[in-house]
Amino acid sequence: MLKLEKITKDYLSGDTAVKALKGIDIEFRKNEFVSILGQSGCGKTTLLNIIGGLDRYTSGDLIINGKSTKKFKNKDWDAYRNYSIGFVFQSYNLIPHQTILSNVELALTISGVSKKERKQRAIKALEDVGLKEQIHKKPNQLSGGQMQRVAIARALVNNPDIILADEPTRSIRYTNQCTDYGNPKRNIKRQINCYGYT
DSSP, rough: EEEEEEEEEEHHHHEEEEEEEEEEEEEEEOOOOOOOOOOTTHHHHHHHHTTTTOOOOOOEEEETTTETTTTTTTHHHHHHHHEEEEEEEETOOOOOOOOOHHHHHHHHHTTTTOOHHHHHHHHHHHHHOOOOTTTTSGGGSSSSHHHHHHHHHHHTOOOOOEEEETTTTSSSSOOOOOOOTTTTGGGHHHHHHHOOOO
């Protein structure tokens, strides 16, 4: 489904090239749950951004469903992000002046879903993460854990093929049947599975 071949990523810091990724080779299967572990600054977020099409690799190839991305144009990356990827960002990336319902609807607006269907699907996604009663609140009226659940709802609402989550369990306190109290790090997988994803 998704394959990285000898992926490198270099950044310029002044006159110095910083090698964020050095020849990453990895393949992901359909319905596979993968955790990327490493110390701060080792390139985890950079790798997620490249997989999600938010950042371009310096060399190598990202192969999606057997197709190379070496010749992808901006419109190809846009379509990939809009229809195939759901992001849960480390800093949530919620729009502060909009309600959480509008924040979740935004993912569907970009994909061209009708206004009526957008609202229905966004409400269902927020209900699934336990926030149905909060839909008219703005992000600054929520706790950190609630904001992270909004980010999860936004990532799932478009039924993406791939869900990328950057530190997804950092702020969430689980209080429902999806909780594995014995292993908090498994909670994000249980949460996603409870909403019908594998």
